[in-house]
């Protein structure tokens with residue numbers, strides 16, 4: 002079968018595009034080299050829906066950010082992935098208003114209508130726990146937070162419900178072009194398509210080279226983060242940024258959509274695109290920068306560290322458009338604000354495909370709503386959690402993850418939404434099992450055993466095991482490190 006469109010990469014761009022394309026009578030396939038969707042930059046970033054003032058109007062980043070942001074409310078209503086318009090504050094600790102005014106102007110040029118500069122009194126009304134040192138801030142009322150992997154999973158599930166196909170663990174290893182058809186060689190067989198969209202994130206330059214479409218490079222830049230325990234997000238209500246630098250937007254402080262405190266990222270150019278290890282010294286720097294803004298951040302509540310890799314392009318901007326190879330289209334260099342811009346990028350790509358000759362005939366049966374999983378209340382008293390966790394295996398009410406109070410029924414439901422879930426981490430991203438204080442020490446084996454009972458097969462542990470081998474600074478290591486620093 003020749004597909005109309007094959008998408009390489011199931012991150013937020015690939016999945017958003019697939020869903021957008023299912024509005025039309027088209028045969029669409031996503032090929033993803035990893036065993037689940039959303040496993041690259043989409044799962045490890047700041048989870049921010051940016052205002053859209055930080056990048057200039059001359060860039061695609063600047064033009065597409067606000068356009069994407071404007072679609073988030075509607076998308077959340079349809080797909081329920083988790084989005085909240087918290088608003089953002091870009092704060093300055095000195096009296097110089099010039100940098101804030103420049104960003105305000107840039108935002109206005111990008112079409113924003115919800116920006117204002119406010120002084121310290123108003124800032125402290127909005128953010129009572131912020132440092133007394135704060136002088137001025139750029140307030141963006143409509144910025145917010147979301148679950149980025151939740152969004153990509155929702156996009157993918159809805160795309161599949163509307164007829165798209167997803168093939169996981171299918172790494173593209175060769176691309177040949179013959180008679181205006183592109184042939185993609187993968188370890189799951191060959192796939193033919195009239196159009197191929199390269200959404201391969203940090204590997205998009207390698208994929209482009211495979212097709213013979215050159216002209217850009219990905220220069221990966223890593224960013225390290227610290228995530229704190231559930232409930233710690235109460236410290237603040239907005240996303241709080243500092244003034245940007247040449248290396249990016251700088252360390253931000255934010256609540257997550259699930260109520261954790263998140264701080265980061267720093268920025269460092271790296272050679273190894275797969276290296277998501279974290280380092281005590283870098284984390285300490287992030288921690289100290291965040292503490293300058295919020296002195297009450299408590300290291301004792303640190304939960305885990307992680308690293309995201311920005312797919313920075315050699316031009317510094319998004320690279321979206323046709324290439325020198327007929328039918329091969331790039332959506333590359335998608336770093337911040339890529340998540341916010343993703344709905345606009347998906348629409349832009351549909352427009353490019355149409356211009357390149359793809360016929361778009363509306364599919365009247367397109368259903369924009371995702372089947373939503375109803376989660377049980379998450380604040381059960383301890384005795385009830387204990388009772389429910391001792392129910393016999395196989396009962397839907399049995400609690401599998403005590404920290405996040407996730408039941409066997411929720412795990413079962415998350416596996417029946419059109420995408421094969423074959424890893425424990427896949428369950429984690431869909432249900433929050435193993436996201437809590439114990440970080441899976443109690444429930445990982447129980448999740449695996451539940452998955453085996455439901456499918457007859459033990460989950461593929463190889464990927465989880467391989468990733469857990471990556472060195473990440475853990476709770477106790479970091480606290481010991483900070484203690485030793487104090488004693489120095």
Ligand SMILES: O=P(O)(O)OC[C@H](O)CO
Pocket residue numbers: 046047048049248249250251253265266268311336337338
């Ligand atoms: O440092 P940047 O500019 O890549 O931005 C990182 C942001 O926090 C991502 O949302």
